[in-house]
Amino acid sequence: MSTTTLPPPDLIVRPNYLNVSHGLKSWLLTKDHKRIAILYLLSITFFFFIGGFFAFLIRLELLTPAGDLVSDDNYNRLFSMHGIIMVFLFLIPSVPAVLGNFVLPIMIGARDLAFPRVNLLSWYIYVLAGLFTLFVVFAGGVDTGWTFYVPYSSLYANGWVVATAVGVFIAGFSSILTGLNFIVTVHKMRAPGLTWGRLPLFIWSNYATAIIQVLGTPVLAITLTLLAVERIAHVGIFDPKVGGDPVLFQHMFWFYSHPAVYIMILPGMGVISEIVTCFSRKRIFGYSFVAAASLAIAVFGFLVWGHHMFVTGQSIYAGMVFSLLSFLVAIPSAIKVFNWTATMYRGSISYETPMLYAFGFIGLFTIGGLTGLFLATLGLDVHLHDTYFIIAHFHYIMVGGMLMAYLGGIHFWWPKMTGRMYPEGWARFAALLVFVGFNLTFGPQFILGYLGMPRRYHAYPPEFQVLNVLSTAGASILAVGYLIPMIYLIWSLKYGRIAAPNPWGAVGLEWQTSSPPPTENFETTPIVTEETYHYSNEAKDFV
Amino acid sequence: MSDAPATVTHPAFAHQFDNLGQQRDVAVFGMWVFLVTEIMFFGGLFAGYTVYRSMYPHAFAIASQYMNVTVGALNTGVLICSSLTMVLAVQAAQLGRNRVVIWFLLATIAFGLVFLGVKAYEYHEKWVEQVVPGFNFHIHLPEARQIELLMVFYFVMTGMHALHMVIGVGLLSYLIWRASKDEFGPDYFNPVDNIGLYWHFVDIVWIFLFPMLYLIGAHLPRMIHE
Amino acid sequence: MTAHEKHAPENPAAARRSYVYVWLALLALTFATTTVGKIDLGPFNVYVALTIAVIKALLVMLFFMHVNHSRGITRVYVVAGFFWLGIMLVMTLTDYLTRRWPSPSSGW
Numbered sequence: 001m002s003t004t005t006l007p008p009p010d011l012i013v014r015p016n017y018l019n020v021s022h023g024l025k026s027w028l029l030t031k032d033h034k035r036i037a038i039l040y041l042l043s044i045t046f047f048f049f050i051g052g053f054f055a056f057l058i059r060l061e062l063l064t065p066a067g068d069l070v071s072d073d074n075y076n077r078l079f080s081m082h083g084i085i086m087v088f089l090f091l092i093p094s095v096p097a098v099l100g101n102f103v104l105p106i107m108i109g110a111r112d113l114a115f116p117r118v119n120l121l122s123w124y125i126y127v128l129a130g131l132f133t134l135f136v137v138f139a140g141g142v143d144t145g146w147t148f149y150v151p152y153s154s155l156y157a158n159g160w161v162v163a164t165a166v167g168v169f170i171a172g173f174s175s176i177l178t179g180l181n182f183i184v185t186v187h188k189m190r191a192p193g194l195t196w197g198r199l200p201l202f203i204w205s206n207y208a209t210a211i212i213q214v215l216g217t218p219v220l221a222i223t224l225t226l227l228a229v230e231r232i233a234h235v236g237i238f239d240p241k242v243g244g245d246p247v248l249f250q251h252m253f254w255f256y257s258h259p260a261v262y263i264m265i266l267p268g269m270g271v272i273s274e275i276v277t278c279f280s281r282k283r284i285f286g287y288s289f290v291a292a293a294s295l296a297i298a299v300f301g302f303l304v305w306g307h308h309m310f311v312t313g314q315s316i317y318a319g320m321v322f323s324l325l326s327f328l329v330a331i332p333s334a335i336k337v338f339n340w341t342a343t344m345y346r347g348s349i350s351y352e353t354p355m356l357y358a359f360g361f362i363g364l365f366t367i368g369g370l371t372g373l374f375l376a377t378l379g380l381d382v383h384l385h386d387t388y389f390i391i392a393h394f395h396y397i398m399v400g401g402m403l404m405a406y407l408g409g410i411h412f413w414w415p416k417m418t419g420r421m422y423p424e425g426w427a428r429f430a431a432l433l434v435f436v437g438f439n440l441t442f443g444p445q446f447i448l449g450y451l452g453m454p455r456r457y458h459a460y461p462p463e464f465q466v467l468n469v470l471s472t473a474g475a476s477i478l479a480v481g482y483l484i485p486m487i488y489l490i491w492s493l494k495y496g497r498i499a500a501p502n503p504w505g506a507v508g509l510e511w512q513t514s515s516p517p518p519t520e521n522f523e524t525t526p527i528v529t530e531e532t533y534h535y536s537n538e539a540k541d542f543v
Numbered sequence: 544m545s546d547a548p549a550t551v552t553h554p555a556f557a558h559q560f561d562n563l564g565q566q567r568d569v570a571v572f573g574m575w576v577f578l579v580t581e582i583m584f585f586g587g588l589f590a591g592y593t594v595y596r597s598m599y600p601h602a603f604a605i606a607s608q609y610m611n612v613t614v615g616a617l618n619t620g621v622l623i624c625s626s627l628t629m630v631l632a633v634q635a636a637q638l639g640r641n642r643v644v645i646w647f648l649l650a651t652i653a654f655g656l657v658f659l660g661v662k663a664y665e666y667h668e669k670w671v672e673q674v675v676p677g678f679n680f681h682i683h684l685p686e687a688r689q690i691e692l693l694m695v696f697y698f699v700m701t702g703m704h705a706l707h708m709v710i711g712v713g714l715l716s717y718l719i720w721r722a723s724k725d726e727f728g729p730d731y732f733n734p735v736d737n738i739g740l741y742w743h744f745v746d747i748v749w750i751f752l753f754p755m756l757y758l759i760g761a762h763l764p765r766m767i768h769e
Numbered sequence: 770m771t772a773h774e775k776h777a778p779e780n781p782a783a784a785r786r787s788y789v790y791v792w793l794a795l796l797a798l799t800f801a802t803t804t805v806g807k808i809d810l811g812p813f814n815v816y817v818a819l820t821i822a823v824i825k826a827l828l829v830m831l832f833f834m835h836v837n838h839s840r841g842i843t844r845v846y847v848v849a850g851f852f853w854l855g856i857m858l859v860m861t862l863t864d865y866l867t868r869r870w871p872s873p874s875s876g877w
Contacts, residue, residue: 627791
């Protein structure tokens with residue numbers, strides 16, 4: 001139900017975090033988590049479009065079977081930079097650093113995060129990482145893939161490997177600090193009455209994500225350090241000639257990088273929980289199971305990394321263990337999908353843009369997740385590894401899932417963050433474009449992969465062209481789908497309808513304060529007395 | 544229940560908290576979460592070391608004989624002393640004895656610098672013996688390449704540890720500056736407490752590094768030429 | 770709102786005494802590990818050295834770092850950190866320790 005009652009006029013001019021101070025210095029030296037969230041929003045959007053530009057060039061090259069747009073070396077650089085930028089500078093920070101930073105303290109009734117200056121520092125560190133990466137982009141990039149496998153990256157690659165490794169190392173620090181801040185904040189700064197059992201699931205998801213960030217990212221840091229040492233000092237750490245093992249690099253790299261994909265998806269799942277409950281006017285089905293599933297994903301996610309290495313030389317017995325565990329890790333995700341669906345059942349559903357993105361997420365994430373089971377199967381992975389099937393699998397989860405959740409969350413909390421409504425008609429149209437464009441881009445890639453088209457190749461046999469053309473066509477539609485929100489969201493800052501404190505009629509502490517909130521978030525610290533998601537509804541929970 | 548911004552007037556009080564007790568609690572917990580990241584950071588090195596040692600136990604034992612066990616043990620003792628003076632500094636800060644804090648911090652820094660000096664001497668010795676991987680490595684044993692592998696881990700692990708010590712010395716100096724302004728007392732001594740935790744953690748890393756790097760071949764007959 | 774973490778004991782002199790005892794114990798254990806390290810115990814050298822190192826680390830954590838009067842959640846995170854390190858080591862070793870095992874297709 002979308003009610004937008006005009007607030008009384010004085011609400012518009014009351015001081016809020018946006019108008020309380022002006023000038024560049026007040027933004028660049030802010031300690032307000034809300035302003036820091038906006039700073040992150042601007043910077044990750046910038047890098048999203050750079051990463052997207054590389055994707056555009058990739059799809060352009062793949063329109064024709066011959067490698068005729070760019071050389072093979074340059075093509076390698078394109079997909080490497082696309083992956084590095086999208087993973088480390090967009091997906092990993094996206095929901096936590098933008099939506100989490102903005103909403104989390106308000107949701108728990110706090111005035112700010114536990115360590116506001118550390119929060120600002122994390123943004124500056126992110127910007128530094130971004131600058132390193134920009135330098136690398138302009139200087140010619142790396143061609144190692146975002147996975148930096150040795151011995152190519154350490155001994156033979158002639159791109160800017162060390163600089164890129166440094167940039168990623170620095171980005172990792174930003175991630176660690178955000179995670180640290182969230183963990184401490186959620187433990188120690190909840191409002192009176194807000195027990196763990198009353199926490200919104202968005203908080204549970206970001207908390208689980210923070211655990212992964214804190215435990216996993218340091219291992220990436222040390223792995224990249226060793227890579228840099230090997231490259232600079234010309235010593236063999238992973239070099240077979242001296243008895244080193246390239247697979248050890250892969251163990252260390254994937255120990256982080258697999259949990260990293262859960263860093264990327266878990267916050268999105270948290271967003272979906274908030275959206276689905278609000279737009280079904282119904283409390284979540286199985287709250288404790290969804291909360292526990294978030295923690296289970298975080299923990300189990302650390303036990304499955306070997307499924308990236310089934311065919312690279314790992315012992316087959318280790319492969320069996322990792323395969324089994326990879327099957328198990330799908331269970332908590334499935335529980336969440338079932339519970340969102342059960343939440344919607346007999347709910348009072350409305351189809352505002354955030355809910356459209358949530359629908360998209362649930363369907364596309366499910367497809368992506370199920371195809372993960374294909375890949376976790378040892379025998380199938382022999383056939384599918386390093387093909388377009390893998391690319392389709394992770395793009396279904398990251399773009400069909402995570403990016404849609406991010407967009408859904410941006411739209412859901414946009415009135416809270418800016419005090420303005422976005423234009424609903426255009427937003428729904430864009431969401432539809434994104435859905436259609438996405439499926440057209442990545443659906444054919446499952447087929448391509450199954451038919452044997454390898455990933456990371458800039459030329460391919462002519463019989464694959466039709467599917468590639470479909471994919472590129474889809475990517476064009478998808479690109480338009482992403483540009484439209486850019487335009488109308490900026491437009492809404494000046495011309496959008498003024499938003500009420502609670503335009504969606506949602507429950508949650510963030511909706512009890514003004515849109516936009518004052519700097520201190522609340523006039524007085526709220527006291528929580530009800531369960532979360534206490535939507536009134538005709539249909540009670542059915543089992 | 545607490546109302547709008549809390550009204551504690553201590554100069555170091557931060558507005559997002561309700562009282563100094565909460566602030567302290569949060570600071571200590573935050574520091575420990577950071578130390579968990581350090582466990583995993585050094586842990587990556589430990590994992591690599593463990594894998595290679597399980598593959599090349601003999602070569603690693605030989606390589607370890609290039610380390611001077613006595614010097615390493617004495618250096619371990621130096622760090623242990625620095626931990627004692629550090630924890631005494633924390634206690635003094637809690638009691639508000641800022642002069643005493645400065646003395647103990649100076650002692651801690653002194654021990655730290657001794658450790659680093661000895662480390663520098665050891666690195667120099669490695670250079671003289673020509674066992675510095677990549678830059679100056681000349682061993683004529685059949686397992687020379689695997690010995691080089693351990694030496695790489697030696698330098699990376701102790702180097703990373705030394706880097707953390709240097710940062711620690713910097714942090715301690717910052718604490719001395721603050722103590723000189725009488726900033727610490729029973730209500731507020733979080734920085735001393737937290738940097739103390741950091742210092743002890745770096746000590747713990749060395750507690751493991753010493754046997755892992757120095758004692759592997761100490762019980763075997765000499766296999767290297769000196 | 771939240772109870773304080775328990776500070777160092779109210780009796781500073783007693784606390785100082787305990788720090789000195791721990792310091793002496795750490796020095797003694799260092800001496801022990803060095804001495805035992807020079808005696809050939811076959812495969813047990815590793816276990817002895819590691820055990821002593823763990824004891825030293827525990828002494829530092831419990832007494833110098835005050836984990837013994839830390840709040841529960843702090844202790845959970847400390848344990849979790851070491852546990853995760855354990856996961857990394859053990860799961861990686863499942864690869865290296867089983868590489869020489871017979872391949873299933875070659876028959877048992």
